[in-house]
Amino acid sequence: MRASVLQENLAHGLSIVSRAVSPRSTLPVLANILVATDEGRLRLSATNLELGITCWIGAKIHEEGSTTVPARTFTDLVGTLSESHVDMALDVRTQTLNLRCGASNNDLKCIDSQEFPPISVEDLSDGLEINVADLKEMIHQVAFAASTDEARPILTGVLIKINNDKITMAAADGFRLSVRYAPLSSSASLPISAVIPARALSELARIVEDGDQTVTMTMPPGRGRVVFQLQNAELVSQLIEGSFPDYEQIIPHSYETRAVLSTSAFLKACKQAEIFAREGSRIARLKIEPGDELEPGTVEIQGQSEETGSSENVVDATIEGTKLLIAFNVGFLREVLDVINTPNVALETSADTSPGVIRPVEAEGEHGEFIHVIMPMHLGS
C-alpha cells in the first residue's frame, strides 16, 4: 500500500474513528486502526466489537493495500506533523508502515489487516433517511438520561421507535426519562423498535459534520445491529437486547401545578443552587407560588449544604394551579434545562412525590416534541 494524504485530513479522520478504539482489549488488533485503500480514498476504521466507526478521507492512492496501525502512536504522531503533505508506504512483509512528512521519517510497526474483525458490507438500500440536525438534537436531548450503570444494560441504551413518518427516542436511568419525537421526511416501510447504546449515539452526534444533510439508518434484519451512514463516515453499533420498559405509562397525563418560566433564568438558578448542593445531598428545593392579579407567580430555587452554605433564587413564573414545595436532584434539572432550546419551559407536577414533567414551551404551530420526566427527591421517609 502506498498513498499520499493531507495531514489535516488524516488527523481529522483519526479523531473520528479513534473513539471506537479499545486500547485495553485482549485482542491486540483492537487497539489499532485499520488503514485501507478504498476506491480512490483511504479508509480508516476502529472497533471495540460493540461500536465500530469508519471514515473515508481523500487521498492519492499509488498502490492498493491495507494494514492496522497502533492507534495511539498513529494519532499522537500525526498530531505533531508540521507539514501538510504525508506519504505512507507499507512494507507488507514486515508490516511496517513508513510515514514521511517533510523532514520527519517514521516507521510504525503494524498488525496485518487480516486480523482485524471483518467489516461486512450491509445492504443499505432500505435504509431510512433522517435529517441530521433533527437527529443531533434528539440525541442531545435524550442520550444523557440513559443510565451508566452496567448492571441494567437495557437502561444504558436509547430506545428508537419508528412508526410511519414519526421517530421517537427515549432514555431513562430509573430516576428520569427523556423522550423526543420528530417527524421523518420519508416514511419507513416497516415499524422499527430497537435499543441502541447511548454511547454509540453520542459518538454519532459527535461525528456528524456540517456538510452532512442526512444520515441513513439501517437495521439489517436478524443481525442485532444498526448502521448509520454519513457522507464520509459510517458508525456500526450492536443493539442492546431485551425489552425497554414501558415508558409511556410513566408520563403523567395531568397536573395540579404548572409553572412556566424563563429557561435561561431557571437554568442559572439551578446552576447556582448546585454550587451549594453538590457538596451535600444534591437537592434543589423548589417553592412554586402562584401569583395574583397584581403579582406574578414565582418559583424559588434553593440549594444548600452544611459545609458550603445556601443559595436562593426567585424566578418569576406563570403558575397554574396550587402552590407546591418539591425537591429534585439539582444535577438532573440542570442537565435537562441545558438541552431545551425554547425561551420558556414548563414544569408540571401534582405533588411532592409525583413525577415532575419538563417541557419546552413551543411557539404556536411548532412541531417536534420533547418531554422530560424527573422523579423528585422525597424529604421524609
Next chain:
Amino acid sequence: MHRKILHLDLDAFFCAVEELKDPKLQGKPFAVGGRPETRGVVASCSYVARRYGIHSAMPMARAVKLCPDLIIISSRYRDYSKISKKVMDNVHDLTPLVEQISIDEAFLDCTDLPETGKYVASQLQTIIRERIGLPCSLGVATNKLIAKIANNFGKASSKYAGPPNAITVIPPGQEASFLSPMPVEALWGVGPKTAERLAELGITTIGTMANYPEADLVRILGKHGHDLSVRSKGIDERPIITTHEVKSISNETTFTSDLLDKQSILRTLRKLSENVGKRLRRANKCGRTIKIKLRWSDFSTITRQLTLDNPTDQDLSIIHAAENLFEQSWCEGKAVRLIGVGVSGFVPPIRQLTLWDELSGHENAKDNKLQNAIDNLRDRFGDKIVQRASDLS
C-alpha cells in the same frame, strides 16, 4: 425582665390514667408496673399505696411485701402516651414555648403572656382537669431550676390524701432564699456521692453552699463545683428547648429469667429491632449505625455495632444487622440477662424516588411498601396481627 417559667407535672400520671379508665381503683392501693415474679419494678403508684412507703422504681416484689393488698396493673404505655399527647396539645395551645421532658412533665415559658404565671398555672390546671380529667401540679418561677424544685416542694407539702393538685409560686428575687433551707440533694446533679463530699465540707443545705466560696467548690468538685455554686444561688439561665434532637433510638429488655436458648434470644432481638424500626419511622429518621447490647448473667455488658452502606428505617435491615452482630458476640452456654438494639447515625431521610420501583435497583421500594402496610395493620389491630413466620411458636 423576669422570665415566667412553669413546670408542669401530672400527678401520679399512670395511676391517674388507670383510675380514669376504671374509677373503682380510686382510694385503693395500686401500682402500675411489672409483675413481682418477673423482676418488675413500680412505674407509678397510687397515693394510697404511697402511704405504705411504696414509691416508683421500687422492685414490685418489695412493694408487695410492704402492702400485700397491692393491686398490680401492667403498664399500658400506648394509652399513657396517647393521653400524654392530649395533655401536651392543650399545653401547646397556651404557648408554643414548651419543653417536654418526659411523658408527664414539661416546662413552659410564659414570659410573653400578659397574665401572671400563677394565673396561667391555675388556668392550665383547670384545663387539664376539665378536658382530660387528670390532676396536675405546677411550679412557677423565673427559671427552670426553681420552677421544678418549687413544684416538687409544693407536691411534697400537700396534706391531702389524694393527688396534690399543687401550685407553688416563687416570686422573682426569692429564688435563693427559697432554696436556702433545702438539703443539697434537692439540687439537680447532687447525688449521694457529691452529697457526701459536700457534707465533709460542712455543706448540708443549699444556703451554706451558696455562701461557700465558689473557687473552693471548683477546686474540690471541678467544673461541677461551678455549676452547683451557681445553681445554689437560684440562678439558671437555661432556655426552654422546644426541639430536642434525638441522636439515637434504642430499645432493650431484661429477660424475666436469664436465657440460654439462642432461638428465644433471637426472637427477642427481632422484636426489639421491629420496635426500634417503628419508632424510627414515626420519628421520620433513618440511621446508618446499628448497635446491640448484651448483658450476661454476671452483669458484664458488651455492645457491638456496625455501619450500613445505606441509612435505614426498615425492620428487616435492622434485624439482619442485629442478628449479624449477635452471631459474632454469642457464646454457647452463656446466659443472657439483657439484650438491646439501637440505631444511630441519623441522616436526613431523603430518598430519590424512582420511575419504576421494580426496575430501579432499589428493591427497598417494595420493602418500604410492605413495611408501611404492616405498620398500618399493626396500628389498627395491634402488633400481633402480623408476625414473622420465624416468630410463630
